Amino acid sequence: xxxxxxxxxxxxxxxxxxxxxxxxxxxxxxxxxxxxxxxxxxxxxxxxxxxxxxxxxxxxxxxxxxxxxxxxxxxxxxxxxxxxxxxxxxxxxxxxxxxxxxxxxxxxxxxxxxxxxxxxxxxxxxxxxxxxxxxxxxxxxxxxxxxxxxxxxxxxxxxxxxxxxxxxxxxxxxxxxxxxxxxxxxxxxxxxxxxxxxxxxxxxxxxxxxxxxxxxxxxxxxxxxxxxxxxxxxxxxxxxxxxxxxxxxxxxxxxxxxxxxxxxxxxxxxxxxxxxxxxxxxxxxxxxxxxxxxxxxxxxxxxxxxxxxxxxxxxxxxxxxxxxxxxxxxxxxxxxxxxxxxxxxxxxxxxxxxxxxxxxxxxxxxxxxxxxxxxxxxxxxxxxxxxxxxxxxxxxxxxxxxxxxxxxxxxxxxxxxxxxxxxxxxxxxxxxxxxxxxxxxxxxxxxxxxxxxxxxxxxxxxxxxxxxxxxxxxxxxxxxxxxxxxxx
Amino acid sequence: xxxxxxxxxxxxxxxxxxxxxxxxxxxxxxxxxxxxxxxxxxxxxxxxxxxxxxxxxxxxxxxxxxxxxxxxxxxxxxxxxxxxxxxxxxxxxxxxxxxxxxxxxxxxxxxxxxxxxxxxxxxxxxxxxxxxxxxxxxxxxxxxxxxxxxxxxxxxxxxxxxxxxxxxxxxxxxxxxxxxxxxxxxxxxxxxxxxxxxxxxxxxxxxxxxxxxxxxxxxxxxxxxxxxxxxxxxxxxxxxxxxxxxxxxxxxxxxxxxxxxxxxxxxxxxxxxxxxxxxxxxxxxxxxxxxxxxxxxxxxxxxxxxxxxxxxxxxxxxxxxxxxxxxxxxxxxxxxxxxxxxx
Numbered sequence: 154x155x156x157x158x159x160x161x162x163x164x165x166x167x168x169x170x171x172x173x174x175x176x177x178x179x180x181x182x183x184x185x186x187x188x189x190x191x192x193x194x195x196x197x198x199x200x201x202x203x204x205x206x207x208x209x210x211x212x213x214x215x216x217x218x219x220x221x222x223x224x225x226x227x228x229x230x231x232x233x234x235x236x237x238x239x240x241x242x243x244x245x246x247x248x249x250x251x252x253x254x255x256x257x258x259x260x261x262x263x264x265x266x267x268x269x270x271x272x273x274x275x276x277x278x279x280x281x282x283x284x285x286x287x288x289x290x291x292x293x294x295x296x297x298x299x300x301x302x303x304x305x306x307x308x309x310x311x312x313x314x315x316x317x318x319x320x321x322x323x324x325x326x327x328x329x330x331x332x333x334x335x336x337x338x339x340x341x342x343x344x345x346x347x348x349x350x351x352x353x354x355x356x357x358x359x360x361x362x363x364x365x366x367x368x369x370x371x372x373x374x375x376x377x378x379x380x381x382x383x384x385x386x387x388x389x390x391x392x393x394x395x396x397x398x399x400x401x402x403x404x405x406x407x408x409x410x411x412x413x414x415x416x417x418x419x420x421x422x423x424x425x426x427x428x429x430x431x432x433x434x435x436x437x438x439x440x441x442x443x444x445x446x447x448x449x450x451x452x453x454x455x456x457x458x459x460x461x462x463x464x465x466x467x468x469x470x471x472x473x474x475x476x477x478x479x480x481x482x483x484x485x486x487x488x489x490x491x492x493x494x495x496x497x498x499x500x501x502x503x504x505x506x507x508x509x510x511x512x513x514x515x516x517x518x519x520x521x522x523x524x525x526x527x528x529x530x531x532x533x534x535x536x537x538x539x540x541x542x543x544x545x546x547x548x549x550x551x552x553x554x555x556x557x558x559x560x561x562x563x564x565x566x567x568x569x570x571x572x573x574x575x576x577x578x579x580x581x582x583x584x585x586x587x588x589x590x591x592x593x594x595x596x597x598x599x600x601x602x603x604x605x606x607x608x609x610x611x612x613x614x615x616x617x618x619x620x621x622x623x624x625x626x627x628x629x630x631x632x633x634x635x636x637x638x639x640x641x
Numbered sequence: 642x643x644x645x646x647x648x649x650x651x652x653x654x655x656x657x658x659x660x661x662x663x664x665x666x667x668x669x670x671x672x673x674x675x676x677x678x679x680x681x682x683x684x685x686x687x688x689x690x691x692x693x694x695x696x697x698x699x700x701x702x703x704x705x706x707x708x709x710x711x712x713x714x715x716x717x718x719x720x721x722x723x724x725x726x727x728x729x730x731x732x733x734x735x736x737x738x739x740x741x742x743x744x745x746x747x748x749x750x751x752x753x754x755x756x757x758x759x760x761x762x763x764x765x766x767x768x769x770x771x772x773x774x775x776x777x778x779x780x781x782x783x784x785x786x787x788x789x790x791x792x793x794x795x796x797x798x799x800x801x802x803x804x805x806x807x808x809x810x811x812x813x814x815x816x817x818x819x820x821x822x823x824x825x826x827x828x829x830x831x832x833x834x835x836x837x838x839x840x841x842x843x844x845x846x847x848x849x850x851x852x853x854x855x856x857x858x859x860x861x862x863x864x865x866x867x868x869x870x871x872x873x874x875x876x877x878x879x880x881x882x883x884x885x886x887x888x889x890x891x892x893x894x895x896x897x898x899x900x901x902x903x904x905x906x907x908x909x910x911x912x913x914x915x916x917x918x919x920x921x922x923x924x925x926x927x928x929x930x931x932x933x934x935x936x937x938x939x940x941x942x943x944x945x946x947x948x949x950x951x952x953x954x955x956x957x958x959x960x961x962x963x964x965x966x967x968x969x970x971x972x973x974x975x976x977x978x979x980x981x982x983x984x
Contacts, residue, residue, distance in 0.1 A: 159792060344644035351651055370780075378775045611647035620654035627658050631691055631796040 154199035156408045157362050159630055165196065169316075170415055177340040185340065186307050189416070193316035197280065204279040208314070211249060215289040216309045218242040222296035239297040243290055250286045253278055258483035281320045283480060285313055287447055292327050294451055301327060308334055317412040321405055323423040323443040330418070339417035349609050350414030355623035356602050357407025360400045362629040364595075367588060368397035371579045376538050379579070383553040386576045387545025389585050394532045395525045396592040399428065402441070407602045421446075422603045428524070428596040431516040433497040436524060444480075448473050466502070471495040481531070486539060490531040497523055662794045670799075670806035673699060676717050680809060682819030683802060685712045687732040690784035692802075695793040697747050697785070702726035704748045706741050707758025709734040710877045713823060713937040714944070719756065722948040733781070737774060738764050738856045740781050742864055747785050749867045756873045757864075759904075761887060761897045767852035820937040828925040830932060832882040838931055839883075841890050853891040861903045868910035873947065876901065878915040878939070878959075880932025881922040881982065888979045898972045905968045912963040913947050917975035918982055919958040 154161045169192045176185035198205045222238055251259075257273045264271055292312075295301045304312070304327070312330045313319075333339055375382060375390025382390060406423040413420045423442050430436035437445050453473040459466040471492070478491020511519070526543070533539035545551065552570045559565070559572030566572075576585045609615065671692055672679040687693050697704065703719060703726055705711050711732035719728040733740055741763065748755050768774050793799055815821065841851075855861075868874070887893040905912050921927050927939050935943075945953035946960040961971060 159795075344648060348644045348647050348651070351648065373779075374775075378779065611642045611644050613642070616642075616647055616650055616654070620651050623655055624658050624661075627655075628661070628795060628797045628800065631792040 154196050156405065156412070157358060157626075157630060161196075162358075162627070162630075165192075166412065166415075173416065174340075174342050182340055183307065186311055186334065189316075190307065190310045190314055193311075193314040193319060196316040197314065197319060200280055201277070207249075207253075207279045207282070208285060211246070211285060211289065212310060212313050214245065215242065215293060215313075216306055218245075219289075219292050219296040219301065219309075222293065223299075223301055235297060239293060242293040246286050246290050246293075250282060252276075253282055255479075255483045284318075284320070284322055284324060287324055287480075288313060288326075291324075291447060291451055295327065302331070304331055315413070315418070317409040317416075317418070318420055321402070321409075322441075323406060323409065323421050324447050325420060325443070326446075329421060333418050336417075341417075343417050346414045346417050348611055349606055350411040351623075352411070352609060352615060352619045353407050353414065353602055353606055354411030355619045355626065356605075357404045357409075357411060358626040359622040360404030360407065362626050362632070364588075364592070365397050365399075365401035365404055366629070366632060368393040368400065368592070371576075371585055372397050372532065374579045376532055376542060377534065379541075381551070382542060382545035383551040383571075384545060384548065385553065386579055387542050389576050389579055389589065390542055391525055391529050391546060392589050392592075393579070393585070395428075395528050396589070396596070398528060398532075399424075399596065400592075403602070410606075424601065425603060426596065426601045428521060429517070430520050430524075431513055432520055433494065433501050433523065436520060437494075437498070444477070448477050452476055463506075467499045470498045470502070474498065486530045486533050486536065490527055493523075493527045493530065497527075658795065661800050662791075665794045665799045665803050668803045668806055670802040671696070672716075676720070679816065680806065680814070680819070681715055681817045683806070684716055685714065685730045685732070685819070687711070687730055688734050689798050690781045691787070691793055691796065692798055693731045693733070693744070693781070694784045694787055695790055696729040696731055697744070697751065698788060698790045699729070700751055700753065701729045702753060703728040704744070704753065704755045705730040705732060705758070706744050706748070706755050707732050707875075707877070708736040708741075708760050708763050710760065710934055711758055713820070713935060714940045715820070715937070718941065718944055722944060722950070732758070733777075736763055737768055737778065738766070738860070740778055742856075742860060743782055743785055745864055745867065754869070754871045756875060757868070759874060759876045759901070761853075761893055764855055764897065764900055765852075766854045766856050823929065823934075824936050824938050826929050826936065828880075828928055828930055828932065830925065830930060832885065835880075835882055835931055836886060839886070839933075841886055841893070851891075853893045853896060855896050855900050858903060861900055862907050865904045865907035865910075868908050870909045870911075872908075872910035874904060874908070874910055874912040875943065875947065876912070876914040876916045877943070878919075878922045878927075878935055880925055880928040881918045881979075883932060884916070884918065884922070884975075884979050885983045888976070888983065894976065894979070898976075901963070901972070902968055905963045906965045911947075913943075913960055914963050914971070915943060915946075915960050918978045920956040921959045 154165060156162075169189070173185050173189055173192075176182075176188055194205060194208075197208060218238060218241070222235060222242075253276050257275065260271050260273055263269060292301065308331055311334055312325070312327055315325075315330070318325055372390060372394040375386065375393065379386070379390075403424040410420045410422070421443055425439040425442065427436055427440035430439055453469055456469040456472060457465050458469060461469075472495075474495030475488055475491040477494070478487045478489070481487045481490075526546075529539050529542050529546075533542070550569060554565065554570055554572055556572045579585055666674075669675065670679065670683050672684045673696065676684055687696075703723060705714055705716060705719065705728065709732065711730055712734065714730065716728040716730045720726060731744055733744075741757065745755055745757060762768070841853075884894070887897065901912070901914070915921070921935075921939060921942065925932060928935055942953065942955050942959065944950075946955050961967070963971060
């Protein structure tokens with residue numbers, strides 16, 4: 154079930170909300186929790202019930218391993234067996250992920266290198282597997298470190314399956330979720346949270362179905378359909394994807410945060426105006442914050458972080474980001490995207506050490522363009538698609554200007570300039586350029602939803618803004634579209 | 642304002658949303674419930690993928706599939722001939738064969754019938770080198786995959802059409818204003834004007850009219866075989882000077898005729914042709930300003946011929962039912978006449 158669907162907004166969500174608080178009102182708190190778990194599993198199974206046993210098995214397995222690790226901690230058993238248990242838990246989780254997500258990629262490359270013809274498994278990727286696997290690996294590691302309390306299975310199940318964050322995050326940490334599920338005050342309807350939830354959900358829905366889905370059409374046309382792209386069409390294509398991804402994923406996150414607030418649960422923020430970043434390190438403090446947190450706490454720091462000298466710091470950064478790239482998808486383009494970001498962080502660190510400083514506007518320009526170019530590899534289905542878009546972006550041999558300009562400056566044809574549709578293959582040129590301009594203004598000069606939420610007060614301006622935003626978004630719900638991060 | 646009041650007013654405002662759906666349902670600008678007393682321009686406009694899909698999902702009896710020529714055909718006219726049948730116009734302006742093909746496939750999958758319009762440039766596969774055409778095809782394909790109906794009543798497109806409908810009624814516009822405006826177009830053009838505007842000499846960069854290439858035979862045969870005896874194919878008329886240009890450039894006429902032959906010899910459906918030089922196609926006043934589209938009043942003659950309405954006076958040389966027996970001689974006759982006219 155998609156957040157941006159009639160069945161979710163007008164059926165699933167209100168029914169779940171009312172039954173959950175009704176059960177709590179009747180002081181059936183365990184039943185209310187069980188109901189929320191059941192609803193979340195129903196929500197998950199809506200796509201394909203075949204995935205249900207996978208998440209249930211994974212959940213049960215990790216709970217048993219995590220609890221065992223916790224008990225071993227308390228009972229002071231031998232450290233070796235604890236380590237083995239943790240290793241077993243992590244390897245099992247990674248094996249599950251690898252089997253579904255990376256096996257075909259692995260076979261393809263074996264076939265390519267050895268010339269063999271091993272058949273691909275062509276398995277459908279179970280929804281949210283990357284998210285719930287990471288979340289549970291974190292739980293195992295923390296259990297090993299003795300940082301988890303003894304949770305009962307119902308609470309643990311709710312932590313893993315809580316439907317607002319189940320499919321595409323934010324990647325939550327047990328330490329920030331479990332106390333909230335336990336708090337008695339959270340079992341009573343809270344009008345402040347409901348108002349804030351409706352507010353942020355409406356904005357998220359608008360971001361997704363009105364803004365992101367409009368950019369999606371142009372990005373798809375540019376990346377997947379157009380045989381070639383002229384200079385401006387190529388830039389419009391890459392920028393369309395850059396904005397599509399941000400509005401899609403941050404829209405999803407806003408909706409998730411809003412829905413969770415209806416249930417008095419505060420999810421961590423995932424975005425903090427990432428395209429305002431003036432360096433790559435700043436970008437990763439603002440983009441997919443919960444993933445960055447996971448990568449830092451469970452990969453970068455265990456690898457040694459910056460504690461083992463400069464060279465090891467650089468290799469740790471590279472390794473962390475290449476793994477981050479692979480986490481997003483099984484493909485060389487994802488890996489290369491991770492490599493680019495890792496390399497950029499290494500360069501930024503070395504640059505900062507030398508004490509150089511840039512003008513803020515220049516730092517922003519370089520950072521934004523780097524991110525935009527790197528997204529080309531992230532989006533492209535094949536290397537050729539990426540090269541097509543980048544070729545167009547950096548080739549001066551195919552410049553198309555509008556016919557209006559052609560009538561005023563016809564001599565430009567002497568310089569290989571053509572006149573016609575500037576954003577050929579994408580869509581209406583003025584629409585593309587206008588929305589790109591609006592998107593730039595929105596991401597650079599407006600407060601983000603998180604900032605708006607922290608200053609939220611019930612007034613008429615926000616009321617009109619939020620309700621109109623909701624209606625406008627709801628009028629676009631007839632176009633079904635997945636969230637980009639559902640694929641990862 | 643307290644939080645509770647804020648939430649209450651929020652829900653009050655948002656309750657406009659279902660009211661929009663109810664308003665759309667009752668105003669019914671697209672004539673989905675009833676085509677009487679509706680603006681003809683809206684009934685004949687199929688250029689909206691989701692509304693087009695909604696019409697198909699509503700399971701009418703007949704669908705008018707084709708290109709912009711069908712914007713001159715009132716579905717009520719067809720309903721008049723096919724008594725007690727519901728007819729929807731699902732044309733796409735500048736349609737490609739592939740687009741019409743997927744629409745026809747869905748209609749036939751629902752066991753419904755079509756009246757399928759053929760046109761030379763609808764068949765030109767080279768048009769897909771235009772990104773806009775490829776992307777439009779994908780848009781229609783995606784829209785046709787949606788099987789539910791109710792959500793369309795809650796869309797921007799629908800509320801926009803409803804508001805336009807209300808506005809036109811307030812301004813007291815005539816229901817057939819679109820057809821009147823089309824019928825009143827003053828046609829004054831020469832063959833040079835046509836050639837200049839369309840430029841089918843294959844020298845231009847206009848992707849619609851260059852490198853004429855028929856779709857794969859398999860597609861044409863599949864469509865032909867899918868059609869039943871209750872389906873109809875119609876080759877709509879153009880101003881005759883276009884036929885001269887088709888004969889002159891890119892082998893369009895020859896290729897187009899091959900496609901028609903393939904269709905006629907493989908189908909159980911009726912195939913009506915209004916192509917060629919005849920007393921209707923020779924008269925420029927029967928067509929719009931480039932002779933590319935017939936005027937709405939000609940649609941009455943076309944369907945009177947198709948449905949054998951003898952109360953309407955139709956020139957004898959206008960329209961013929963093609964069969965595998967007469968197809969070759971008929972096409973040869975057309976070519977001969979075009980060549981003699983050209984010379």
